[in-house]
Amino acid sequence: MNxxxxxxxxxxxAVRDLIRHLRTEAPKPAGTRIVPHSYGYDTQCPGNLTMYAREGSTIDPAAPWTGLADIHVFAAQRWCNATYAAAPGYERCPEDGRTGWSTVLSLTQGLQHELGISPTVRNFGPGTFNAVRTRNKLPGQETNGNIVRLYNGALWCKGYWTATDQGQWSGDSQQALEQLYAHAGLSYSDAAARQRMWPHVVKAMMRMDQFRLVPGGDADTQVIQRRLNARYVAGIGIPAMSLVPCDGYYSRDVQQGFMMGLQYELGIDINAINGYFGPGTQAALRGRGSGALAGDLRYMFRAACYFNSPTYVRAGGGQTPLRYLAGDITTDAATASHVAWLRAFQEFSQIPVNGTNDYTTWAQLLVSSGDVGRPAAGCDCITEITAARAAQLRAAGYQIVGRYLDEHLPPTDPAYLGKALKPGEPRAILDAGLRFFPLFQYNGTQLANFTYDKGYDQGQKAHHKAAGFGIPAGTCVYFAVDYDALDVDIDSNVKPYFEGVKAALGALGNRYTFGVYGSRNVCDRVSREVGATWSLVSGMSWGYSGNLGFPLPANWSFNQIREYEFQPGWGLDHDVWRQGADPGVHTLDQ
Structure with missing residues (x-):
């Protein structure tokens, strides 16, 4: 093969089938290694097949079929590794023809080397940004052939058809670049704007952000994303703001860019804009943000509504989704559909239903914790609830408290918390006029804590502990995912863990149902895909990626919005308890 x-x-x-045959059916079975002919030999054979000649690739029958790789990405990877192997700090990327962070960061390091930055680092930071701005050369003006190769390679990684000879800036290259500008919401025809935006575009090229609609992306979300770039990066020029992806998904980076644009519209000094929901932003929302809205500030409020869609409306013993209409984003009119959605959102979120843009509504739209000062009837803690403590909770307005069924550490362990429910404690809670909801967490703070077997084992333990305390049948036990689990983590470990929990509870007669504690994304996915009954949302972890760009799950029962010291040495998590959701435990089996 050439x-x-x-x-x-x-x-x-065919190659995949041949390898399977050699491993399983040949008289002398082959091992698991897959290497190219060029391994240890001075030959280019097998050409572009080289990118597949490795364990775990699409030709490996022990791995899932992943389809074809990209020969042009492969060419960029090989060239980059060969050219910059000796550059200080450089880290090789895999030569597999597949775009990923490792590849674009290696391209970034190559660019840094060409710009005179040493040692190179795997980050497109202010130093790289300023070096690109100082050089001030778009690819058509570029005299350094290696930089041209890097730009072409980055465009291939973005999925644009550019020069097949990556050392040349071709007509295809130019067309790809102009398309990227347009897809990001930027003007290429305006020469001054084109040049001014070039460092931002290079940074975007050296990341995994997408600027075309991806599968499952929403076209109206993409319109908002492009407007953010056009107004606040290209137009206003907010110093701290980078181009946001324009892929149709409301992600962490889009959330941060959106917050920066909102801060500008609220009148925050342009050099103080940082994208965080801090005291200055909160004060501005209580003031200017809570008044009559028009123009760009009104647009931002309604875009925030759209990003939180759908909300849910209770009807006939269940609830139905209600989507925000994209047409309401661009009008100043208080349309009936806008007001109806806003009131439904407020009711679903259990905040005052008034159909207005007050501070509490803004906060609920912008961060998973919402307005942390709002009252809540629920709490949870690791502290034993004695009769005296139960009375204190009741006097403070709490109606339900979350408590842990067990602890995985022995009392002799230095990390022991003593958080498990104690004998007689359930009765003390109920006698004070409170209810409680059971939690189960054996560590649960990292990926390795979640496997099917651990879920099955912990599901059994939770059942026996709950039954031992006389907790009645039908009670929901919340199993915790106490870290920022990404989608890949949810697929690989978290879902199997909950499948194990589900199987264990089923094997014991389904006396108890299971709920999930975690970020909005974790709660939503485990509920929809595994069948959790209720969600306890870790809303106070508003910086979690799983809480950015995700609405409240439809089955939320508690929203944990802040942590504070209720009494000296006694910390509480303040939980909004949703009316009509999980009733908790209000009686015990005798």
Whole structure:
């Protein structure tokens, strides 16, 4: 196979089948290693097949079929590794023809080396940004052939068709660049704006952000994303703001860019804008943000409504989703559909239902904790609730408290918390006129804590502990995911863990149902995909990626909005308890 030949799917599947045969059916079975002919030999054979010649690739029958890789990304990877291997700080990227953070960060390091930055680092920070701005050369003006190669390679990684000879800035290259500008919401025809935005565009090229609609992305979200770039990066020029992705997803980076744009519209000094929901932003929302809205500030409020869609309306013993209409974003009119959605959102979020843009509504739209000063009837803690403490909680207005069924550490362990429910404690809670909801957490703070087997084991333990305390059948036990689990973590470990919990409870007769504690995304996915009954949302962890760009799950029962010291040495999590949701434990089996 020649260097410039491309392997199609039939050939790759045939090679995959051959490897399976050699491993399982040959008289002398082959091992698991897969290496190219060039491994240890001075040859380019097998050309572009080299990017598949590794364990775990699409031709490895022990791995999932992942389809074809990209020969142009492969070429960029090989060239980058060969060219910058000796550059201080450089880290090789995999030569597999697949775009990923490792590849774009290696391209970034190559660019840094060409710009005279040493040692190179795997981050496009202010130093790299300023070096690109100082050089002030778009690719068509660039005289350094290596930089041209890096730009072409980055465009291939973005999925744009550019020069097949990556050392040349071709007509295809130019068309790809102009498309990227347009897809990001920027003007290429305006020469001054084009040049001014170039460092921002290079930074975007050297990241995994997408600027075209991706599968599952929302076209109206993309319109908002492009407007953020056009107004606040290209137009206003907020110093701290980078281009936001324009892929149709409301993600962490979009959330931060949105917050920066909102801070500008609220009148915060442009050099103080940072994208955080801090005291200055909160004060501005209580003032200017809570008054009559028009123009760009009104647009931002309604865009925030759209990002939190759908909300849910209770009807006929259940609830139905209600989506915010995209047409309401761009009008100043208080349309009936806008007001209806806003009131439904307020009711669903359990904040005052008034159909206005007051501070509490802004906070609920912007951060998972919402207005942390609002009253809440629920709490949870690691402290034993004695009769005296139960009376204090009741006097403070609390109606329900979350307590842990067990603790995985022995009392002799230095990290022991003593958080487990104590004998007689459930009765003390109920006798004070409170209810409680059971929690179960054996560590649960990192990926390795979650496997199917651990879920099954802990599901059994939770059942036996709950039954031992006389907790009645039908009670929901919340199992904790106490860290910022990403989608890949949810797929690989968190869902299998909850499948184990579900199986264990089922094997014991389904006396108890299971709920989930975690970020909005964790709660939503475990509920929809595994069947958790209720969600206890870790809303106070508003910086979690799983709480940014995700609405409250439909089945939320508690929203944990802040942590504070209720009494000296006694910390509480302040939980909004949703009316009509999980009733908790209000009686015990005798």
């Amino acid at each position: 260097l410039d030949h491309t392997a199609g799917e039939p050939l790759l599947r």
